[in-house]
Amino acid sequence: MVNRDISGSGAGEVASEARARDKQATVNEPTRAMAAAPIVPVILSGGVGTRLWPLSRANMPKQVLSLWGAEPMISATARRLEGITAESPIVVCSEDQQFLVADAFEKHGLQFGTLILEPLGRNTAPAIAVAALRAAAISPDSVLVVQPSDHVVTELAAFQSAVQQACQIAAHDRRIVLLGARPTRAETGYGYIERGEALGDGAGGFSVRQFVEKPDTERAAQFVRSDAWLWNVGIFVFTAQAILDELALLKPDILDRCRTALAQSKASGSTFRLDNEAFGGAESISIDHAVMEKSKKLAVVPFECNWTDIGSWAALWNIERKDQQGNVVLGDVESVDTQGSYLRSDDRLMVSLGLRNVVVVSTSDALVVADKSKCQDIKAIVEALRRRGRREVLESTKGYRPWGTYETVTTGDRFRVKRIVVEPGAQLSLQMHHHRAEHWVVVRGTALAQVNEETHLRHENESVFVPIGAKHRVANPGKIPLELIEVQVGSYLGEDDIVRFEDAYGRS
Numbered sequence: 001m002v003n004r005d006i007s008g009s010g011a012g013e014v015a016s017e018a019r020a021r022d023k024q025a026t027v028n029e030p031t032r033a034m035a036a037a038p039i040v041p042v043i044l045s046g047g048v049g050t051r052l053w054p055l056s057r058a059n060m061p062k063q064v065l066s067l068w069g070a071e072p073m074i075s076a077t078a079r080r081l082e083g084i085t086a087e088s089p090i091v092v093c094s095e096d097q098q099f100l101v102a103d104a105f106e107k108h109g110l111q112f113g114t115l116i117l118e119p120l121g122r123n124t125a126p127a128i129a130v131a132a133l134r135a136a137a138i139s140p141d142s143v144l145v146v147q148p149s150d151h152v153v154t155e156l157a158a159f160q161s162a163v164q165q166a167c168q169i170a171a172h173d174r175r176i177v178l179l180g181a182r183p184t185r186a187e188t189g190y191g192y193i194e195r196g197e198a199l200g201d202g203a204g205g206f207s208v209r210q211f212v213e214k215p216d217t218e219r220a221a222q223f224v225r226s227d228a229w230l231w232n233v234g235i236f237v238f239t240a241q242a243i244l245d246e247l248a249l250l251k252p253d254i255l256d257r258c259r260t261a262l263a264q265s266k267a268s269g270s271t272f273r274l275d276n277e278a279f280g281g282a283e284s285i286s287i288d289h290a291v292m293e294k295s296k297k298l299a300v301v302p303f304e305c306n307w308t309d310i311g312s313w314a315a316l317w318n319i320e321r322k323d324q325q326g327n328v329v330l331g332d333v334e335s336v337d338t339q340g341s342y343l344r345s346d347d348r349l350m351v352s353l354g355l356r357n358v359v360v361v362s363t364s365d366a367l368v369v370a371d372k373s374k375c376q377d378i379k380a381i382v383e384a385l386r387r388r389g390r391r392e393v394l395e396s397t398k399g400y401r402p403w404g405t406y407e408t409v410t411t412g413d414r415f416r417v418k419r420i421v422v423e424p425g426a427q428l429s430l431q432m433h434h435h436r437a438e439h440w441v442v443v444r445g446t447a448l449a450q451v452n453e454e455t456h457l458r459h460e461n462e463s464v465f466v467p468i469g470a471k472h473r474v475a476n477p478g479k480i481p482l483e484l485i486e487v488q489v490g491s492y493l494g495e496d497d498i499v500r501f502e503d504a505y506g507r508s
Contacts, residue, residue: 037141037171037239040113041081041089042131045074045101045149046121050382050393051312051375054366055346059395063149064100067310068319074101074149075108081145084160084167088113090134090144092127095119095273099402099505112270116262119276125290126282128236129247129258130274136240143167144243146236150310152319158305166237166301168203175299176246176291177205177237180230181307186220189311189376191232191288193300194223208298213288230300232288233307246297251290257282268506312375313359317342331362342372364397365408395495402505403428404481416493422447422482427475429503436490436497438466440474445482448475471501 049062056062063074071079078089088111093101095117105112114134118127128146135142145163153159166177180193192215196207211232215223223229236243247255261279265272283290292298308319320328320342327335331345333352340357343350347364357372370378385393397408403426409417422428422445430450440449441463449456449464451472456464466472468490476482500507 037143038087038139039081039085039167040087040135040142040144041078041085042128042135042144042146043074043077043089043091043149044124044127044146045091045093045097046118046124046127049150049311050379052310053378053382053393054361054363054368057394057396059096059399060100061097062310064097064104067316068152071108072104073310075104075110077147077149077151078105078110080147080153080156080159081163084163090114090116090131092116092118092131094121098271100400102402103400115271117271117273118279119274120280122279122282122284124287125247125251125285126254126258126279128243128287129255130262130279132240132243133259133262134272136244140239140241141171142240143170144238144240148234148309151234152308152310153305154319155305159303162301162303162305163237165204169199169201169205169299169301170237170239170242172201172203173199173299174239174242175297176242176295177299177301178208178292179233179235179237179303180300181233181303183224183229183231186217186224187231188214188217188220190214191292192220192223193230193232194228195230195300195302199299205299205301208300211288211292211298213286213293230302232292233303234309236287242297243291246291246295250294251283251285254282254285254290312378313342313361313370314372314375317359317372340372366392402426411493414489414491416488418486418488420484420486422474422476422484424476424479424481427504428473429505429507430471430473430501432469432471432499432501433490433497434469434499435492436488437468438472439487439489440464440466441485443483443485445476445480446478447482447484448477450474
């Protein structure tokens with residue numbers, strides 16, 4: 001996707017050409033309205049995906065992981081609208097995800113039009129509000145296609161057809177358009193849409209009689225038995241002005257705070273870091289509760305293709321290719337007399353014997369074994385581990401930074417060993433630590449190391465010592481990746497023991 005300017009028509013048209021154009025517009029008004037407005041993808045990349053622990057963690061959330069297919073979920077989401085629009089997406093994510101998202105886009109040949117960084121999570125209503133405000137500043141008639149970053153759609157043509165229909169309705173009627181999927185079970189975690197009469201514009205949409213967010217089991221079962229009800233898949237289409245008008249009517253305080261947060265944001269190119277105080281004061285509420293349950297301007301387009309909200313390991317088991325025993329097997333796994341299970345090992349040999357309908361996921365520092373029907377409860381377990389201060393729920397052994405990657409090899413009492421890879425031309429921040437010293441050993445490439453006022457050029461099999469309290473940084477001046485083994489020794493080894501003095505990537 002590339003950025004594109006929307007230009008007006010030429011000023012020298014003759015009267016006959018104008019009359020012909022006006023006549024055509026009366027025949028095909030929805031198409032004309034859609035063509036006049038840019039279609040702007042909006043990708044919501046909030047949340048961590050705790051039900052997919054231990055793979056998804058605070059420092060490596062599910063949307064930047066390749067959980068299904070060859071590329072991260074967020075870049076697959078961005079690619080889904082290729083062919084419909086040439087506009088680059090507006091991406092809303094947390095500050096902590098900035099470089100993860102940028103890296104996922106860059107490595108897969110994509111670019112974003114705007115990156116909006118949230119200082120804290122406030123749910124989807126404020127996230128959509130700031131995206132719409134940013135789009136409206138460029139063109140209030142922009143048609144926004146809002147997608148979560150953790151969905152899988154396997155039938156691209158059907159998906160794009162539904163989106164194009166929704167864009168027509170949004171551009172022509174200024175409605176808030178939802179995509180709705182036919183429910184297959186009494187799912188209490190989704191919203192439900194009761195469709196009404198067909199709209200008269202030929203775009204294939206329906207009016208909405210009512211929107212019910214996350215009903216109880218009894219009501220969900222009633223909805224499934226009726227052809228009138230559809231699942232809300234969480235994909236919304238509307239003009240920037242239409243959703244801002246609805247927010248002004250239904251949640252004016254949220255809109256005011258988001259407007260202030262964007263106006264007072266710290267901007268760097270196409271990246272906007274929202275003001276913490278203003279955005280933090282916005283009510284934390286979903287767009288479903290804030291707008292969809294109350295709006296009188298809803299429409300729905302039936303979504304006739306395979307769609308999955310990747311919210312659990314069981315959801316992944318449903319869509320992945322299975323062996324003859326109904327198992328999904330990923331990694332170095334030997335399964336014997338095992339059926340209907342999801343088996344994934346990212347780091348070691350896994351052997352399963354005599355298991356039925358279970359999920360087993362192994363990483364280098366955590367192992368989950370669960371009944372497949374209980375996968376939703378992993379979130380509660382993660383919350384309990386977080387309250388106990390367990391590092392494993394916050395950070396994975398491998399972390400991504402704008403300069404490269406680091407991976408924890410081993411940890412013990414008062415020491416930690418890491419493998420650090422610095423990309424060519426990149427450098428770490430100038431920093432110091434209060435509680436630990438560090439030893440760097442170069443195993444590949446060339447390191448330019450600074451310790452206080454001294455600089456050292458180090459090659460393979462050479463080392464650098466960084467005392468506690470010393471200002472230091474390392475850079476890669478070479479043409480190949482720099483690989484270091486870092487040994488940390490000290491009384492506290494947390495990632496938050498960093499005081500930064502200078503940083504090429506704008507981190508504080």
